Amino acid sequence: VSVLIPVVINLDHSLVAVAMARRHKMDVAIQSCLSAAIQICVLVTPVIIMAGFVSGHHLSLRFRSFDSALAIMAVVVAKFSMGNTRIVWLLGYMLYILYGAFAALDYLEPLPFHVTAQ
Numbered sequence: 868v869s870v871l872i873p874v875v876i877n878l879d880h881s882l883v884a885v886a887m888a889r890r891h892k893m894d895v896a897i898q899s900c901l902s903a904a905i906q907i908c909v910l911v912t913p914v915i916i917m918a919g920f921v922s923g924h925h926l927s928l929r930f931r932s933f934d935s936a937l938a939i940m941a942v943v944v945a946k947f948s949m950g951n952t953r954i955v956w957l958l959g960y961m962l963y964i965l966y967g968a969f970a971a972l973d974y975l976e977p978l979p980f981h982v983t984a985q
């Protein structure tokens with residue numbers, strides 16, 4: 868569920884990014900994607916945590932070091948992919964593979980602690 872909320876909220880950003888990429892306007896497509904990611908970090912995450920507090924569910928921003936390392940790697944990859952003046956389909960394909968690897972690694976990494984609702 869926590870993955871579906873950002874996807875549904877930023878569906879319009881994703882559609883704009885795909886439409887602009889088809890028209891070869893990559894700067895607008897990248898700007899749309901990054902604004903969607905910033906919107907999730909700044910707005911949606913605190914709202915979900917406050918909603919969990921009001922409803923009695925314990926939600927926190929205590930991340931595993933593995934998750935933090937994946938987030939830092941994603942920022943580095945985004946920085947280097949945006950620094951390239953020419954964006955080709957192969958770069959997009961490699962980013963999809965990297966996203967899939969991040970998702971698989973995060974799924975396979977066991978949780979070090981058990982969080983229960985209070």
